[in-house]
Amino acid sequence: MPELPEVETVRSGLQRHISGRTIGSVEILHPRVVRRHLAGADDFAAALRGRQVGDIRRRGKYLWLPVGEDAVVAHLGMSGQLLITDPGRPLTPHVRARFTFADGGPDLRFVDQRTFGHLSFALGGAELPAQIAHIAPDPLEPAFDAQRFMIRLAARRTGIKRALLDQSLISGVGNIYADESLWRARLHWARATELLRRADLTRLLAAIREVFAEAIIAGGTSFDSLYVHVTGQSGYFERSLAVYGRAGQPCPRCGAPVRRDKFMNRSSFSCPACQPRPRRGRW
DNA sequence: CCTGCCGCCTGCGCGC
């Protein structure tokens, strides 16, 4: 579920609440949460005990918590949350992992209803964990190379939305912000990547950065209780969405009713007037 | 290599 703005909101919350603190115990309450850590849950816990957490990092939708030269990598999947909680509070049903701290202060709980999210350990991964080496820079980080992005995108033979959702090309964009950015750039989701002009891509990239920046200020999009800040508050970007989840409601730009299409086994929302269907589309 | 499909999970809202 969470895309870049939601993960960034979580990152800054973790920075505020756990950076600089020393990990006490690590409890794995559901083995699936560490399925990518092949050495197992006990090894994962042992590797982290007693270690001090550095500045929390993020690339796209991935987070990592540096511990010395190493790191804990976290991905929230569709329904994951990282919550800072009073350690005395009882565990709720979907808590999959819990970190306590040596100072006895608030703990960190990884809560995940659908268990698509996961945690793993990256030996020597404080700068960039090996597990996420295939994830492209996101458009808000200095390492993002717009030139390279446009060249690689133009070499693809697919639709623009599928390309935006490919985290090895550009990271951080998911279903909500893909639809919102395409709407802002007035591009239909099925536009063929190889037929897009440079000006289209420049406009699209600007739209992505703009919508990300606005959503981060709002603390992300919370449709329900599944996405919240580390302290349990909701983000309020939902009220600023132009098309996502708004089928049948008027386009904020031209008033035409927002259309909903099925694509990649999920929904795509767009304006039928501002984002006309391409003649030679791809999906 | 590139493209696109599938499975992984739980819970909710809806129509019957």
Place this chain on the structure above:
DNA sequence: TGCGCGCAGGCGGCAG
């Protein structure tokens, strides 16, 4: 009420 179905913010693996 109850049940089955479709749907939900994502990703990695794998076939072609």
